Amino acid sequence: MNNVVTQRFIKCHDKLREDNRIRSSRQFAMALDYLPQSLSEILKGRRDVTIDLLRKAVEKYKINPVYLITGEGPLFMTEEDRQDFRILTIVTNPEETERIVHVPNTAQAGYAEASGNPVFVENLPTFSLPDYRYKVGTYRSFDVTGDGMEPTLMEGDKVVCSFLEPSLWGTSIKDNYVYVLVTRGDVLVRRVVNLIPDRRQLRLLSDNLFYDPFVISLGEVREIWYVRSKISPFLAAPKSQAISLHNGLTDLQRVVQEQHDLIRNLQAAIEKLAEKPN
Numbered sequence: 001m002n003n004v005v006t007q008r009f010i011k012c013h014d015k016l017r018e019d020n021r022i023r024s025s026r027q028f029a030m031a032l033d034y035l036p037q038s039l040s041e042i043l044k045g046r047r048d049v050t051i052d053l054l055r056k057a058v059e060k061y062k063i064n065p066v067y068l069i070t071g072e073g074p075l076f077m078t079e080e081d082r083q084d085f086r087i088l089t090i091v092t093n094p095e096e097t098e099r100i101v102h103v104p105n106t107a108q109a110g111y112a113e114a115s116g117n118p119v120f121v122e123n124l125p126t127f128s129l130p131d132y133r134y135k136v137g138t139y140r141s142f143d144v145t146g147d148g149m150e151p152t153l154m155e156g157d158k159v160v161c162s163f164l165e166p167s168l169w170g171t172s173i174k175d176n177y178v179y180v181l182v183t184r185g186d187v188l189v190r191r192v193v194n195l196i197p198d199r200r201q202l203r204l205l206s207d208n209l210f211y212d213p214f215v216i217s218l219g220e221v222r223e224i225w226y227v228r229s230k231i232s233p234f235l236a237a238p239k240s241q242a243i244s245l246h247n248g249l250t251d252l253q254r255v256v257q258e259q260h261d262l263i264r265n266l267q268a269a270i271e272k273l274a275e276k277p278n
Contacts, residue, residue, distance in 0.1 A: 101140050183216065
């Protein structure tokens with residue numbers, strides 16, 4: 001006998017035929033790149049549906065994954081539900097413990113374009129961390145690129161992030177916290193201001209004040225990851241930092257004094273001109 005998820009999958013298949021959205025079970029199988037004979041075995045109760053088949057059916061026919069797993073909600077997603085829904089690929093070790101997938105700088109453009117492609121994600125490097133908090137939930141790490149988040153994050157740093165479910169974006173994104181946003185063509189590390197409830201937008205801020213804030217539509221965002229920690233290859237000596245700060249303050253004092261002297265000389269010149277008879 002089929003498990004309950006398979007039974008719900010069959011119900012969705014039957015509804016598609018009833019509504020004439022598919023002509024036959026064979027066409028349904030071919031559209032999902034699945035053997036018609038294997039689908040027939042599922043429909044006859046001789047085998048259970050596979051995760052890969054479920055994933056393809058969700059993407060192709062908007063079958064509601066919440067209904068498949070819990071039995072709650074409609075059989076199919078609305079267009080808005082589908083835009084907000086993302087299928088996340090995870091990688092585990094032989095003991096079924098989830099690994100942290102690392103997205104290096106060289107792979108970020110490809111990741112943005114193919115974040116839903118299991119093969120692409122599975123070929124990325126993975127690692128684990130000893131802290132227990134990284135053993136619960138889904139984590140991913142990203143290389144920091146560019147100088148947009150200096151001095152908080154430097155190019156070459158790695159940020160370790162926890163996955164934020166799309167259903168929680170509107171309520172859980174905290175203003176001015178750092179997140180990684182995977183868009184349709186880029187991977188961005190920025191502070192975020194949550195404009196989702198009113199505008200379905202996010203305002204992105206750089207710590208480097210050279211860069212202006214900008215707004216991004218929620219429809220452009222594929223994934224959001226909350227930055228939990230950073231791994232940095234750089235460790236500046238405290239003495240060097242103190243010297244650098246002292247030199248900076250000394251230069252600033254010198255500039256202020258020069259400006260003060262200039263203003264004082266200018267004021268004296270104006271007073272002399274004012275004393276001269278017309």
